[in-house]
Amino acid sequence: MVLIEERQEGQVAQSRDVVLSVRDVTVGFGDTLVLDGLSLDVYRGEILGFVGASGAGKSVLLRTILGLVRKSSGTIHLLGQDLDAATDEERLRVDMHQGVLFQHGALFSALTVLENIQVPMREYLDLPRALMDELAYLKLELVGLPRNAATKYPSELSGGMIKRAALARALALDPDIVFLDEPTSGLDPIGAAEFDELVGKLRDTMGLTVYMVTHDLDSLLTACDRIAVLGGKRVLVEGTVEDMLACDDPWVKAYFRGKRARQIDRSARG
Amino acid sequence: MKLGRAHAINPAAIINQIDRMGVGAVPIIVLMSAIVGAIIAQQGAFQLRYFGAEIFVVDLVGILILRELGVLMTAIMIAGRSGSAITAEIGSMKMREEVDALTVIGLNPVGVLVFPRLVALMVAVPCLTIVANFAALGGAMLIAWLYSGIPPEAFIDRLRDSIDLSTIFAGLIKAPFMALIVGIIASIEGMKVGGSAESLGGHVTASVVKAIFVVIVVDGMFAIFYAAIDF
Numbered sequence: 259m260v261l262i263e264e265r266q267e268g269q270v271a272q273s274r275d276v277v278l279s280v281r282d283v284t285v286g287f288g289d290t291l292v293l294d295g296l297s298l299d300v301y302r303g304e305i306l307g308f309v310g311a312s313g314a315g316k317s318v319l320l321r322t323i324l325g326l327v328r329k330s331s332g333t334i335h336l337l338g339q340d341l342d343a344a345t346d347e348e349r350l351r352v353d354m355h356q357g358v359l360f361q362h363g364a365l366f367s368a369l370t371v372l373e374n375i376q377v378p379m380r381e382y383l384d385l386p387r388a389l390m391d392e393l394a395y396l397k398l399e400l401v402g403l404p405r406n407a408a409t410k411y412p413s414e415l416s417g418g419m420i421k422r423a424a425l426a427r428a429l430a431l432d433p434d435i436v437f438l439d440e441p442t443s444g445l446d447p448i449g450a451a452e453f454d455e456l457v458g459k460l461r462d463t464m465g466l467t468v469y470m471v472t473h474d475l476d477s478l479l480t481a482c483d484r485i486a487v488l489g490g491k492r493v494l495v496e497g498t499v500e501d502m503l504a505c506d507d508p509w510v511k512a513y514f515r516g517k518r519a520r521q522i523d524r525s526a527r528g
Numbered sequence: 529m530k531l532g533r534a535h536a537i538n539p540a541a542i543i544n545q546i547d548r549m550g551v552g553a554v555p556i557i558v559l560m561s562a563i564v565g566a567i568i569a570q571q572g573a574f575q576l577r578y579f580g581a582e583i584f585v586v587d588l589v590g591i592l593i594l595r596e597l598g599v600l601m602t603a604i605m606i607a608g609r610s611g612s613a614i615t616a617e618i619g620s621m622k623m624r625e626e627v628d629a630l631t632v633i634g635l636n637p638v639g640v641l642v643f644p645r646l647v648a649l650m651v652a653v654p655c656l657t658i659v660a661n662f663a664a665l666g667g668a669m670l671i672a673w674l675y676s677g678i679p680p681e682a683f684i685d686r687l688r689d690s691i692d693l694s695t696i697f698a699g700l701i702k703a704p705f706m707a708l709i710v711g712i713i714a715s716i717e718g719m720k721v722g723g724s725a726e727s728l729g730g731h732v733t734a735s736v737v738k739a740i741f742v743v744i745v746v747d748g749m750f751a752i753f754y755a756a757i758d759f
């Protein structure tokens with residue numbers, strides 16, 4: 259643990275730009291605490307993989323950052339803005355520069371894919387209709403959906419297409435940071451690999467910062483720059499895959515060195 | 529740049545809702561009201577016959593339908609038909625995190641989802657009440673003719689004498705209140721839906737039951753209020 263903290267300080271010294279900073283955040287429902295004094299930093303331009311047991315509170319942390327769940331204490335700075343102290347205008351600036359892909363896509367079921375992508379544009383940009391269509395088609399292409407998907411309703415799409423369409427909506431305003439909640443769950447391995455590749459490509463071309471909640475070991479290995487593990491209501495350990503393999507925590511050990519993870523182990527050891 | 533949060537009212541959404549909740553409900557409201565009007569006319573005529581006062585059935589149905597039954601039956605039908613639909617629509621959006629997605633994008637779910645439906649109901653329910661009044665009086669007129677031998681011209685003449693504008697408005701004034709009650713209860717129940725399908729079903733049921741109950745209670749309170757001010 260000491261080692262990790264030193265590493266982090268080293269990074270701060272290099273003055274890497276912190277996009278999201280979560281400090282001592284505590285969240286509970288009724289009497290039960292789900293998160294207790296959790297702290298986490300996400301740096302500009304990185305893909306952070308966030309793992310943890312099912313029910314550990316990964317989605318709760320995400321929803322807390324997004325302001326959908328109330329925290330009982332702690333502070334969250336997103337894009338340099340203290341979210342509790344933000345005025346309406348500042349909050350709006352943050353909303354404009356973030357994109358979210360919910361666990362099940364959360365596309366608006368009454369709207370077509372194209373209209374879904376245009377919802378944020380309509381809200382924030384005063385553009386003529388033709389230009390907005392043009393932009394939306396660009397986003398579709400960006401996430402690898404065919405043009406004929408534009409007029410389909412979410413109920414007519416496959417799981418993988420829903421995730422891609424939701425990502426297109428999240429990218430509608432060219433955000434600085436996107437939050438992805440289990441983007442590859444429910445996708446076949448090939449689709450999942452393509453999605454990881456897509457996220458990596460977007461980061462490289464758009465300078466996107468990606469916060470990705472995931473259970474997918476392959477994603478963690480191939481797409482993520484850094485991994486943070488949630489356990490015991492706080493971040494147990496954060497760092498690279500090597501740091502994870504070196505960690506002594508039983509859950510982390512089981513996760514990264516269990517039967518399903520043998521592949522990583524071998525490749526990491528060379 | 530528009531810079532957001534200018535929650536412009538969306539006329540297309542409101543018109544779409546009026547079409548579904550108002551125009552779409554016309555056939556069932558006409559049918560139900562005509563049948564209830566006919567039943568009341570037959571029962572009234574049957575009882576009044578003993579007193580040789582069968583013509584008073586016109587006064588009976590005229591006042592009863594215009595003041596109470598037209599708006600009450602419309603409100604109950606709308607609670608069942610549109611209230612359940614509103615709860616199910618908003619609830620399933622809640623279930624699929626679409627409401628959260630709206631919030632995160634910076635849109636106010638109440639403005640986007642609830643407001644157009646409330647406005648549409650406020651327009652549709654008064655119009656439907658007028659339709660229900662005509663249909664119920666039509667059903668009563670038919671029965672008065674067939675069962676009691678009161679020809680339509682006599683029915684209408686008698687109706688002119690027994691009611692006035694205040695009778696019509698006493699009923700019609702209640703319509704927007706009924707619309708608000710159904711709309712607000714349905715929206716609140718929809719927003720309470722959690723993550724499961726059982727939760728959705730439970731809240732749809734609760735929405736309809738609560739709305740019908742409150743509609744009847746409020747109708748009773750209007751009756752007390754009217755009695756108190758001699759309206």
Ligand SMILES: Nc1ncnc2c1ncn2[C@@H]1O[C@H](COP(=O)(O)OP(=O)(O)O)[C@@H](O)[C@H]1O
Pocket residue numbers: 287292310311312313314315316317318319
């Ligand atoms: N709205 C809520 N009310 C009460 N408990 C909740 C709520 N949301 C989540 N929880 C609880 O918080 C814990 C963490 O949930 P979640 O963050 O969804 O897990 P995961 O890490 O799998 O995403 C779970 O035990 C869940 O029961």
Ligand SMILES: [Mg+2]
Pocket residue numbers: 316317361439
């Ligand atoms: Mg989750």
